[in-house]
Amino acid sequence: MLQAESRRVRGALIAKLRDILPRQFVLTETEQLRPYECDGLTAYRQLPWIVVLPSNSEEVEKILALCTARGVPVVARGAGTGLSGGALPHPHGVLLSMTRFDRILSVDRANRTACVQPGVRNIAISEEVEGMGLYYAPDPSSQIACSIGGNVAENSGGVHCLKYGLTVHNILKLEVVLMSGESVTIGADALDMPGYDLLALMTGSEGMLGVVTEVTVRLLPKPAVARVILAAFDDLAVAGNAVAAIIGAGIIPAGLEMMDNPAILAVEDFVHAGYPRDAAALLLCELDGTESEVEAGIREVTRILELQGATEIRVATDEAERQRFWSGRKNAFPAVGRISPDYYCIDGTIPKKRLGEVLTGISKLSNEYDLRVANVFHAGDGNLHPLILYDGSQAGAFERTEALGGKILELCIAVGGTITGEHGVGVEKLNQMCIQFEMPELDQFHAIKKAFDPAALLNPGKAVPTLSRCAEFNAMHVHKGRLPFPELPRF
Amino acid sequence: MTSSDISVELISTVADAFERGTALEIQGGGTKQFYGRRPAGSLLRVKGHQGIVNYEPTELVVSVRSGTRLSELQQILAEAQQMLGFEAPAFGADATVGGMVACGFSGPARPYRGAVRDAVLGVKIINGRGQQLRFGGEVIKNVAGYDASRLMVGAMGTLGVVLQVSFKVLPAPEVTMTRTFEMSELLALEQMNIWAGRPLPLSACAFYADRLSVRLCGSGDAVLAAGREIGGDEERDAITWWASLREQGLPFFSQEEPLWRLSVPPATGPMNLPGDCLIDWGGAQRWLFCEHSADALRQVVRDAGGHATLFRGGNRDSEIFEPLQSVQWRLQRELKRAFDPRSILNPGRMVEGW
Structure with missing residues (x-):
């Protein structure tokens, strides 16, 4: 597009967007656009043409219909914590920020579901239903900041997904606006839906198929007890065998995480979790369930770890120690950020x-x-995160x-x-x-x-x-x- | 264990049908032929495509060709103390893995251990152009590309001929115990959903004729403790009973058809519909023998937030599945076109006209 032509098209589009949204929710000045130029993958940057902040699905419908009529690209964005540049703006497109969709609309205790807007933070759902003994299981490491709409777009997991599944296993229904501006319900309040499984298709589709304006999530009962074991190894391959032995024994840990020595050193310097600094590999294995079930599990996992040649095994004795064991793993990324520019x-x-x-x-x-x-590894499900310094x-x-x-x-x-x-x-x-x-x-x-x-x-x-x-x-x-x-x- | 790869033959048959624009009726073991709208087209037999391709118990993943008998797969998993969590009904000894995925039926454990689609990690299919495609994989976490694997579950072969499927498997439970209670339907529905909100090792809850049956699965300690917590009477011969429920072999299922399947939010109260009703899935799946008009029945179920399927019997040239709303219909029609542009794969089996 020629520059003059581009300015004219942009100006006309801004005017039309201001018919749909109050003036303050159509951002057009460079300094207003700057915060939207990248997501969590900051190496890629692109200033958006225009940013809009709708707050209800009717506004989204109108914006998408307008952009379709004018052939203008649209990029939806949640909290902007994504790590692959999925929310990178288009230079001649509208960036649709969903942050004003921030309400928990309803909680259905009997059916164990919550209906929320896509801008709601992942952890806010579990906090809302804590008093009912329920929680929302997927817990990506960015859960204090990332939004549920973004979780749907990326099919986010977390440290507990081996046992409790990914986003696709924990949502029931979506309200979606298509690029045409039409709304459609995908999924149901029941456990399945007629026709093709569009719910699975939408989950993880990276904002390519539709804009999610409402999400109904499944809530699970909170396990009565959770305990964690820390094990050190002097060889990475031996630690890998220990993981296979635990799973082979019919145990599905709630979390099973591994770190290599560079990662151990980085987090130890940062949060002082008490990890053995000389270990080649460190394994964290969390078990949850009823009191007696977890007791038996801890005994069994300890036995397996000894048999597999762990050089050190520690079982967290109380909640404070459990949190300390986890603090290292949960801070692995920022810890690595400290030792490298x-x-x-x-x-x-x-x-x-x-x-x-x-x-x-x-x-x-x-x-x-x-x-x-430095390598951190969701060992239970094979998901490896090498961190390149x-x-x-x-x-x-x-x-x-x-x-x-x-x-x-x-x-x-x-x-x-x-x-x-x-x-x-x-x-x-x-x-x-x-x-x-x-x-x-x-x-x-x-x-x-x-x-x-x-x-x-x-x-x-x-x-x-x-x-x-x-x-x-x-x-x-x-x-x-x-x-x-x-x-x-x-x- | 039989192993034979007939994918080349299957691909060439589908490619040929695409060229000519002729319809194919895809068939595995033929045990679920009663289901869906009336099939049409020349028979494409998949059951010769057999064998376990890869099974690593410690990876919790099994990959299997679609013509493999379900019973054979289950036996191999059982030898390693593992299982498919969703407890699929077979409806006959010849049931195949491909048919199980195409129909997407899950058994009594579904609310607690997930459905067929939840366990699918990857597929190999032949699309309606006769191309072999592979989606997903053999790992538990994978978000590369759209999730076309789970899309195959319940699509009844209309998007592709399923050649191979990788599943996430689960360890078999150490102990299983069933407890029963005499109570009304209203109370049973409430009770099942209260328990489902507590950290109990539930693996099935069903209700029929004033009797609530609850199955607990897990480690010995956990099951014993949970049994004490919920009370009721221990049912000793329950394994056969749950299998008969799953396979629709209970006397309830021998009534005069049509048999409706209602899928509703689990805590939905007793349905205000005439006919005999059995409740499974902790309230979320209800089987109903009912002569009521389809439209009136569907309206009641829709009002409850669910949908109704004519599961057995009735007019198979009519709407067997819940009719789709306009935008939804168009999306699904376009998706069918994207996979099968000439509509040669099981045409009309799900929706009239395509």
Whole structure:
């Protein structure tokens, strides 16, 4: 678009948006737009054209219908805590901030559900229903800030998802506005719905299919007791075997987390959780349930850990100690942020049994790219978060970091895993999507998108790469002979 | 364990049907042929596509070809003290894994351990263009691309021929105990939902003819403690009873059809509908033998926040499933087109015309 033409179109659009929303909720000045230029992935920035802050679904319907009529792209944004650039603005698009949708509309105690607006913070739901002995299970580490609408868009998990599931397992119903401006109910207050499972399709669709204006979540009874065990190992592979042994014994821990030595040192320096500084790997295993059930479980897990060769085992004796054990893991990201000017969080998932080989591969790549990596691992479900430490003020450092991140993700695919366990593709992993999926599969994704948004105006350019981009990427990629681990079978 | 991969043959048959625009009726073991609208098209037999492709008990994941018998899969999981949590009904010894996924039926454990779709991690399918596609994977957390895997559950083959499915499996419970109570329907519905709001190891709650049956599963300690907490009488022979409920083998199910399945919010009170009703899923699934007009019945269920399916019997050329509202209908129609542009896969099995 030519600059003069662009200014004219923008001016006319602003005027129309001000017919829909009060003046203060249509932001147009650069200093007002600045806070929206990125999400949690701050390496990617783009000033939006216009920001709007609606507060009810009628306003959203009107805004989307207007943008459709004018062919203007729309990007929806929740709390902006996403880590893959899914809410990165479009340079000639409207950024739809959902933060004013911040009310818990109702709680149905008998049916154990809560109906909330998408801007409600994840943790606020559990806080609201605490007195009823209920809670909302998915607990991403950003839960004090992230919004439930964003959780739906990314299918967020958390440390408890091995036992209690992801967002897709814990929601019942969505109110959604399509890009056409039409509203549609997806899911039901019952446990299933007629027709295709659009609820599953919407969950994790990264804001590409519709804008969520209401979410009905499932609430679970709070377990009577939760206790955590800390175990240290002098070898990462041995710790990996211990994880397999626990699960193989028929135990599903409420949380099962692992950290490598660089991560242990970083958090120990930061929060003084009392972790053994010389351990090669540290395992946290939380069990919940009834008093007697947890007692028996703790005995069994302790026995397994001893048998597997843990060098140290500690069971938290009270709630304060339990919180202290967890504080290290929960502060792993900021702790790493303290020891390096910048860090980049990777989000691959691997079959658990391949952990040893993947960590060895990462360590080789880390040497090759001359960048330090600390690893935290949702060991129960195979979701690995390598944190790459770099200094963004050095020329080329970020590019090298991104390249290393890409290699790590390719390694995850090569061992039968995936390029994103919970952070989404966004703008960040479009190239890796070209490796994970074949062209007909990507084509099928585009066809799904088209069924919901024929003009491709909602969050364009995210989540699913174009076929031409992949053709170009794959050609470059294999041509240069940089395909990692050529000895491994690719599937 | 039989293992045979006939995917090449299946792909070529679907590609050929796409070229010609001819309809295919997809069939696994043929045990759920009674379900859905009347099928049409030439038979595409999937049951020859058999075998466990990958099973790692410590990964909690099993990948299996769609023609594999459900009973065979269950036996292999049981040997490792694991199970499919959703307790799918088979409705016959020939039931296959593909048919289980296509129909999406879950058994009595569904409210407490999740549905078929909750356990699906990945699929391989043939879409209506005859292309083999793979979505999801063999890991528990995976958000790359749209969730087309779970979309296959309950789609009755209309979006793709399911070739292979990866499931998350669960450890089999150490102990199972059933307790029964004499009470009214109203009280039973209240009681089931009060218990579901407490941290109890529930795995099923059903009610029929003034009798509430509650199944507890888990570690020995937890089940004993929960049994003491909820009271009632211990039912010794309950395993057969729950299996008969799941497989619709109880005397209740031998009444004259049509049989309706009502899916409602669990705490919904007794339904104001004529006919004999059995309550499963802690109140969320109700089986009803009822001659009432479909429209009137559906209205009552809709008002309760649910939907009704004509499960067995009745007119199979009519609306078997809850009619979709306009925007919803269009979205689903477009989605069908996206996977099966010439409408060759089980056309009309779910919705008239496509």
